[in-house]
Amino acid sequence: MNPVIETFSLTKRFGSNTAVNALSLRIEKGEVFGILGPNGAGKSTLLSMLCTILKPTSGTATVNGFDILRQHHEIRQSIGIVFQDPSVDADMTGLENLQMHADLYDVPVSEVGERITSVLRLVQLEDRASDYLSTYSGGMRRRLEIARGLLHYPKVLFLDEPTIGLDPQSREHMWDHIRMLRKREDMTIILTTHYMEEADRLCDRVAIIDHGRIVALDKPSVLKKSLGGDTIILGIKDGESLRALLVGNGMAEKVEVHNGEVRVTVANANILLPRIMEAAATAGIYIDYVYLNHPDMNDVFIHYTGRDLRHEEAKAPMGKMAMMRRRRVR
């Protein structure tokens, strides 16, 4: 299969700081590809280079078969971008924002009306099309930005933190929209996110980036498995006897006793837990409490980057106005 995006030791340096370090990557057609990483890991820099906003220091990449160094116009015509920060004109109506976009991207005039109607329907904003953007909620603006990004039928859609600042309901909606897009429009979607749940539920593959390099790249399920399965934690006064029992009858191999708790690492805790309870009851071992721990993307993330998510500090300072606007939006 032909990759939609391929990078060849793509590198970007800002002074002495290497934001993206000899990064090579292939993204296939039709994937939802997630790019994860702590702040300042180089996600946005990578995205900006792929969108031809930033010139790489060395290396290159192709997007839809076009070279990012020489074919700016062709790339821009064939990709859609939804930025992390709002980029709509709030003093214009939804319709006007879409119309402007259609003109900027030279969408055939005879198709503009029809396409606007269809993207508005897709993000369920038909009835608000003639309202000024300043009256939209944050989630609605985001949806309009996605609609706008689709107007020129891009082959690749870049979503930079698509659900940042949205409430849980809007986030859930946004995920539905993204899934639907992939299915209906046969589009490759590349998204960056800070939300591990988002990466887990949306992405076919994720790349975890740290210090400008890829530290892990696979399906979320594979990455989670690579951490070694589920953990069952049992509160027991006499932990050693349970350990002897479990190891003795071959139910589990990895059993640790620590602070009055027994931690059992197994491939599938949901199936094994009832058996363990039975065995303990039969042996007369009293269990105070029990809980399960399935490794999630958060664990994967921390495993590979060695720290929890840092919060918004390394980012380029947001303009005062944008900050004010954003607060108002919420």
Add this chain to the structure above:
Amino acid sequence: MSEVRGIYTLWLREVKKFLREKPRLLNAFVQPLLWLFIFGTGMRFSAGVTEYNYQEFIFPGLVCQAMLFTAMFMGISVIWDREFGFLKEILVSPVSRPSIFLGKMLGASTDVMLQGIIIFPFAYLIGARIGLLVFLEALPIMLLITTGLVCIGLTFASVMKSFEGFGLIQTFINLPMFFLSGALFPLTNVPDWLRWVSFCNPLTYGVDAMRTVMMGNVFVPLFPLYIDIAVLFGFAVVMFLVGTWAFSRTE
């Protein structure tokens, strides 16, 4: 073709926004009225100018002033777009930088021309006789002034990253350009240093050309009309090139 469409849509946006901004339109009407009737009347009876009506004298200057302030404001609106993020949407589109600049420039220039034209009916209130022919003669001069001024504004906006500098522009560009243009007083009686500084101000030639066209024989021009026009033309061309260059470098 695609570039022309991009330019058109950017032009349309500027004009729409200008016409929708009701407070600004009100301001556009009222401010020149204050200058003409309060400042103008006061000076007319105190300054001792007898050859002509002082209000008639400052009228072309006030048209230039309104255009100057609007041009700077509209040029600076690019910073506004940057702050609110919309600039990004434009900058990542396939439309080239020079075309984006041209679209912005044409849009802002249309607004500035409208702003200048709005003031013309007030000429009748002060008894100036400005016929259709005079108005039509004034238009090309206004267009030259507008182009140069808008490009200055856009150049500053390309260099400035935030609104903090806006007050500086007001103090160091708008007011000096206005005061040093001879809009409010004739430059024939002022000390040499003031005259020479004023001659370095392109707006001086704009005001002079407007007066030559609008006041007829009662006004003795500083320069022949062709020199005024030549300077304004040179100013417009240079600022257009500088502006295009500066804007193309923005990230």
